[in-house]
Amino acid sequence: MQACSLLTSAMFTGLAMAQEAPPVQEKGPAPADAMLHAQAVHYPNPYRVMESGEVKAVLDRVLSYLDAVTPAELINKNTHAVMAMPAKADPEAVLKPGDFRLTSYEWGVTYAGMLAAGAATGDHRYTDYTVKRHQLLSDLARVYAPAVQADKQNAQAPIKGLLNPHALDDAGALCMSFLQAKNAGIKVDYGQLVGICGAFVTEKEYRLKDGTLARGGPDAEGRIRQRPLADTLWLDDMFMGIPTIALMGKATGNSKYYDDAARQVLQFSRRMFNPQLGIYMHGYVEGMRDHPEMHWARANGWALMAMVELLEVLPKNHKDYKAVEAQLRAHANGLAKFQDKDGLWHQLIDRPDSYLETSASAIYTYAIARAVNRGYLDKEMFGPMANLAWNAVAAKVNAKGEVEGVCVGTGMAFDPAFYYYRPVSTRAAHGYGPVLLAGAEIIAMNRKYKFGLNDSGLMYQGPR
Numbered sequence: 001m002q003a004c005s006l007l008t009s010a011m012f013t014g015l016a017m018a019q020e021a022p023p024v025q026e027k028g029p030a031p032a033d034a035m036l037h038a039q040a041v042h043y044p045n046p047y048r049v050m051e052s053g054e055v056k057a058v059l060d061r062v063l064s065y066l067d068a069v070t071p072a073e074l075i076n077k078n079t080h081a082v083m084a085m086p087a088k089a090d091p092e093a094v095l096k097p098g099d100f101r102l103t104s105y106e107w108g109v110t111y112a113g114m115l116a117a118g119a120a121t122g123d124h125r126y127t128d129y130t131v132k133r134h135q136l137l138s139d140l141a142r143v144y145a146p147a148v149q150a151d152k153q154n155a156q157a158p159i160k161g162l163l164n165p166h167a168l169d170d171a172g173a174l175c176m177s178f179l180q181a182k183n184a185g186i187k188v189d190y191g192q193l194v195g196i197c198g199a200f201v202t203e204k205e206y207r208l209k210d211g212t213l214a215r216g217g218p219d220a221e222g223r224i225r226q227r228p229l230a231d232t233l234w235l236d237d238m239f240m241g242i243p244t245i246a247l248m249g250k251a252t253g254n255s256k257y258y259d260d261a262a263r264q265v266l267q268f269s270r271r272m273f274n275p276q277l278g279i280y281m282h283g284y285v286e287g288m289r290d291h292p293e294m295h296w297a298r299a300n301g302w303a304l305m306a307m308v309e310l311l312e313v314l315p316k317n318h319k320d321y322k323a324v325e326a327q328l329r330a331h332a333n334g335l336a337k338f339q340d341k342d343g344l345w346h347q348l349i350d351r352p353d354s355y356l357e358t359s360a361s362a363i364y365t366y367a368i369a370r371a372v373n374r375g376y377l378d379k380e381m382f383g384p385m386a387n388l389a390w391n392a393v394a395a396k397v398n399a400k401g402e403v404e405g406v407c408v409g410t411g412m413a414f415d416p417a418f419y420y421y422r423p424v425s426t427r428a429a430h431g432y433g434p435v436l437l438a439g440a441e442i443i444a445m446n447r448k449y450k451f452g453l454n455d456s457g458l459m460y461q462g463p464r
Contacts, residue, residue, distance in 0.1 A: 037456065044342050045391040047458060049451045052443050056121050058394045059439045062432060063117070065401025066110070067129060069099035072136045074158065085139050089147040091156040099427060102133055103162045105240060106429035108173025112180055113436025119184070120440035127186075134181060134188045137162065141192040163196060167225075168205055168213065168240035171197035176309070179247035194251070201244045202257065208233075208286055211260070212267045213241045216285075227411075231286035234412055238268050239302035243309035250313045261310050262320035268303070269327050278334015279349050283412035292414040295349045298407060298430065301363030304331055308367045311376065325376055332377055335364055336385060343392025347407060348419050355424070358396045358405035362434035365389040369441035372449075379449050384458040387451055390442045393435060403431035 041047070073096040074083040083093055095102060100110075111130040118127035137159060144157035152164050165171040175197035178190045206217035208231060215227035215234055227234075242261050249257030272280045274293060280303050282296040307328040314321055338349045344361040347354040369386040371377040396404045406428040413419070450461040 045395050048453065049387050049446050050391060050394065052447065055439045055443050058397050059117050059436060061397055061401035062435055063126060063129065066432060070102060071096040071098050072133045086143060089144050089157065093158055095158045100429045103137065103159050103174065104429060105169045105173035106433060108177045109433030110436065111177035113433040115181060115184060116440035117436045120443040130181060131186055131188065134178065134186065138188050138190065138193060145192050145196065165197060165200045168201060168237055171200045172240035172244050175201060176243040176247060179244065179251060198244060198248050201241050202248055205241065210267060211263060213237045213264060229285050233268065233271060233284040235268065235272055235280050235282050235299035236302045238264065238306040242306040246310045246313050258314055258318055262314060262318060262324055265307055265310060265324050265327060266320065275330065277350060278330055278337065283414065294414065294416065294419055296419055297345050297347055297349050297357050297360030300335065300349060301360040304367040305363050308370050311374065328371060328376055332368055332371060332382065339385060339389065343388040348416065354420050356405065357407050358393060358403055359407065359431040359434050361389055362393045362431065362438045365393055365438035366434060366441050369445045373441065373445050380460040383445060383449055383451050383460050386442065386445065387458060390438055393438055397435060402426035403435055406431035
């Protein structure tokens with residue numbers, strides 16, 4: 001056994017040496033082309049691994065910006081005076097407005113990103129950001145949930161959409177962040193929040209006959225919502241539903257949630273994954289014969305992230321574990337074919353004349369780096385790809401801490417113009433959580449594995 005290990009080590013060493021450019025053996029004056037391969041290359045983004053401190057500096061800018069523009073306070077909606085938490089439901093109380101909403105699905109991702117950044121850097125300010133706002137939401141749920149449940153139509157509450165969800169967007173990503181925080185030992189009472197949001201995702205959201213999460217059907221209160229057509233699948237909903245369903249399995253010990261979460265991956269993929277391209281279409285309408293394929297980047301990110309989050313808690317002996325892992329690998333390999341030369345991906349992945357989009361690229365960076373760290377993907381291939389992507393994403397965080405190049409909120413369509421001309425904005429909340437998650441996971445990956453230049457190329461160089 002020891003001899004085998006030594007042989008393997010020797011082979012690895014020999015391979016590493018073989019990758020180096022051999023020394024020139026000829027004697028005499030050097031020809032003009034002798035050192036052309038060693039010329040300095042002017043990459044638009046750094047072609048190297050960022051040190052942990054450099055990554056944290058990017059994340060720190062994001063944290064400073066978001067902490068300043070997302071106040072965790074109540075105010076009187078008429079006088080705008082700051083209010084303490086009321087003892088009973090007060091219709092005059094509202095959340096103090098900032099640049100972003102504290103109860104959007106994008107902010108569920110941001111809360112998760114802050115927790116990940118805190119764990120990766122050891123800087124409690126990131127964790128505190130999430131704890132402070134989760135505590136506010138928990139306190140508001142305690143005060144306002146009884147009134148909202150008693151009169152869903154007329155009750156007023158600062159977080160009514162969270163306490164009376166009507167779509168996966170209202171509940172899924174936020175519930176994921178609550179359950180992740182609870183698993184991390186955060187001492188906030190998540191009982192009411194998880195009870196309301198978890199029940200909506202797992203029991204009340206509309207589904208197709210085979211149980212696949214869908215839109216364009218009756219909601220929890222029987223109202224028909226065409227979004228945009230009856231029985232429509234949005235690829236986004238893999239993320240809006242699957243992580244919460246899987247985490248409910250971990251929280252309750254009930255295997256039915258694991259079964260449901262894995263089934264969602266496989267049923268979405270059966271309908272929407274293009275195995276030739278290795279990427280997903282954005283929208284699918286049950287019953288249609290033809291499905292125009294718009295391969296929207298951010299939705300593909302949500303799908304990839306959903307699989308990574310599911311595998312984080314799905315028992316390895318689950319009957320569908322290997323199938324989910326295989327689907328993750330197929331998707332990651334497909335995405336690898338479309339990465340732009342400077343590290344990002346395009347708004348429509350397979351259409352290089354569409355613009356480069358930051359939020360999707362950040363999600364891919366996070367999910368691919370996490371998959372490398374967990375052993376789902378080969379570190380030799382995907383580690384350099386993730387580092388290249390992170391360097392490009394980091395360049396999109398400006399000095400103020402805003403994330404540039406992020407597509408605004410987007411529905412689904414069956415024509416390219418819709419996606420090509422979606423605006424980008426630093427106020428598009430979708431970019432902030434993914435950047436935090438990506439930076440945190442890149443720190444973890446480069447702490448675990450060494451990557452560096454070998455014969456001018458960025459390569460895996462062994463474990464740390």
